[in-house]
Amino acid sequence: xxxxxxxxxxxxxxxxxxxxxxxxxxxxxxxxxxxxxxxxxxxxxxxxxxxxxxxxxxxxxxxxxxxxxxxxxxxxxxxxxxxxxxxxxxxxxxxxxxxxxxxxxxxxxxxxxxxxxxxxxxxxxxxxxxxxxxxxxxxxxxxxxxxxxxxxxxxxxxxxxxxxxxxxxxxxxxxxxxxxxxxxxxxxxxxxxxxxxxxxxxxxxxxxx
Amino acid sequence: xxxxxxxxxxxxxxxxxxxxxxxxxxxxxxxxxxxxxxxxxxxxxxxxxxxxxxxxxxxxxxxxxxxxxxxxxxxxxxxxxxxxxxxxxxxxxxxxxxxxxxxxxxxxxxxxxxxxxxxxxxxxxxxxxxxxxxxxxxxxxxxxxxxxxxxxxxxxxxxxxxxxxxxxxxxxxxxxxxxxxxxxxxxxxxxxxxxxxxxxxxxxx
Numbered sequence: 001x002x003x004x005x006x007x008x009x010x011x012x013x014x015x016x017x018x019x020x021x022x023x024x025x026x027x028x029x030x031x032x033x034x035x036x037x038x039x040x041x042x043x044x045x046x047x048x049x050x051x052x053x054x055x056x057x058x059x060x061x062x063x064x065x066x067x068x069x070x071x072x073x074x075x076x077x078x079x080x081x082x083x084x085x086x087x088x089x090x091x092x093x094x095x096x097x098x099x100x101x102x103x104x105x106x107x108x109x110x111x112x113x114x115x116x117x118x119x120x121x122x123x124x125x126x127x128x129x130x131x132x133x134x135x136x137x138x139x140x141x142x143x144x145x146x147x148x149x150x151x152x153x154x155x156x157x158x159x160x161x162x163x164x165x166x167x168x169x170x171x172x173x174x175x176x177x178x179x180x181x182x183x184x185x186x187x188x189x190x191x192x193x194x195x196x197x198x199x200x201x202x203x204x205x206x207x208x209x
Numbered sequence: 210x211x212x213x214x215x216x217x218x219x220x221x222x223x224x225x226x227x228x229x230x231x232x233x234x235x236x237x238x239x240x241x242x243x244x245x246x247x248x249x250x251x252x253x254x255x256x257x258x259x260x261x262x263x264x265x266x267x268x269x270x271x272x273x274x275x276x277x278x279x280x281x282x283x284x285x286x287x288x289x290x291x292x293x294x295x296x297x298x299x300x301x302x303x304x305x306x307x308x309x310x311x312x313x314x315x316x317x318x319x320x321x322x323x324x325x326x327x328x329x330x331x332x333x334x335x336x337x338x339x340x341x342x343x344x345x346x347x348x349x350x351x352x353x354x355x356x357x358x359x360x361x362x363x364x365x366x367x368x369x370x371x372x373x374x375x376x377x378x379x380x381x382x383x384x385x386x387x388x389x390x391x392x393x394x395x396x397x398x399x400x401x402x403x404x405x406x407x408x409x410x411x412x413x414x
Contacts, residue, residue: 051351059244062245
C-alpha cells in the first residue's frame with residue numbers, strides 16, 4: 001500500500017510543473033483540488049507565483065539598448081565567418097552580378113568539349129601507316145617464287161645468286177618466297193631457267209607504275 | 210523592408226543568411242531573461258556580478274550569431290539558450306574562483322551584517338512601492354540561497370516556464386533531484402523573506 005505521506009510529497013513536488021502547465025492531467029486535477037481546499041497548498045502556489053513575478057519584473061525592467069550596441073561593436077570588429085561570406089555571395093540578390101561570369105565559364109566549357117570531340121574524330125580517320133627510322137626500311141619484294149618441294153637449300157641459294165635476287169620473306173605456305181631482284185625481269189627469267197622453281201611471277205609495285 | 214519573424218528558429222535561419230536584424234530581434238526578445246539568469250548565476254562574483262552577467266549575455270548572443278545553426282531544435286529554444294548561458298556563467302565563476310572564496314561568507318539561512326548593510330541601501334517605503342520592495346527582497350533572498358543549484362532551479366523554472374524535465378536536462382540531473390531542489394529552494398527562500406519582513410517591520414516601526 002502506498003504511503004500517503006509519500007503521495008502527498010510527490011504531489012507537492014509536482015506543483016512547479018502544474019503552475020507552468022507541464023503537469024499530467026491526473027496530477028493537475030489532484031493539485032487543483034488541493035489548491036482549492038487546503039490553504040497551505042494555496043500559500044505555497046502563491047509564493048511560487050511571487051518568485052516568478054519578481055523575476056519577470058526584473059527581466060522586463062532591463063534595458064537592452066546598451067547590450068545591443070556593445071554586440072554591434074563586437075560584430076563590426078570581427079571578420080565574417082567564411083561560410084557566411086560564401087552564403088552572402090551565393091544569395092539570390094547577388095546572382096545577377098555573377099551571371100556574366102557564369103555564362104562565360106559555361107561557353108568556354110562548350111567550346112573546349114567541341115574541340116576535343118573534333119580531335120577524336122580526326123584520329124579515327126587517320127590511315128594506319130608503317131613507321132620506321134631512316135635507313136631501316138624493309139626492301140620491297142618484286143618477285144613471287146614457288147620452289148619445287150624437292151629443291152635443296154643449296155640449289156635454292158645457287159638459283160638466287162644467279163638471279164641476283166634476295167629473299168624478302170618466306171617460306172610462306174606452299175614453298176613460296178617473296179624476292180627482291182636487282183633486275184626483276186632478268187631475275188624472273190634466270191629463276192625459271194634454274195630448274196628448281198615451279199612458278200615465278202613479277203609483283204606489281206607502286207614504283208613500277 | 211519585410212517584417213521579421215518572431216519564431217526563434219526562423220530568426221536563427223535569417224541570421225545564418227547574414228540578416229543582422231534577426232539578431233537584433235532575438236536579442237531584444239531574449240536578452241533580458243538571459244541577463245537575469247546570468248545575474249543570479251553569478252551572484253558569487255559579488256559586486257562585479259551585474260557587469261560580468263552583462264558580458265556573459267553579449268557573449269551568448271555573439272556565439273549564437275557566429276553559429277546560429279548549432280541550435281538543432283531537439284530541445285526548446287529557451288532551454289538551449291539558457292544552457293549556453295549557464296555554461297558561460299560557470300566559466301566566469303571558475304575564472305573568479307579566488308575572489309568567490311573570499312567573498313562567499315553569506316549564509317542563506319542567516320541574516321548577517323552584510324545583509325543589514327544592504328538593507329540600509331534599499332529604498333524606503335516613501336521612495337518605492339511595497340511591490341518593488343518585495344520584488345527586491347525576493348531577488349536578494351534568491352541570490353543569498355546557500356545552494357546555487359536550488360537558486361538555479363528556481364530561476365530556470367521562473368524565467369522561461371521550463372518544466373522539471375527541461376531543468377533536469379540543463380542541470381544534467383535526475384528529475385527527482387530537480388524536484389527536491391525546487392521544493393527546498395522555495396522553502397529556504399520563504400524563510401529568508403519572512404525574516405526580511407520581520408526585519409523591515411522592525412525598521413519602519
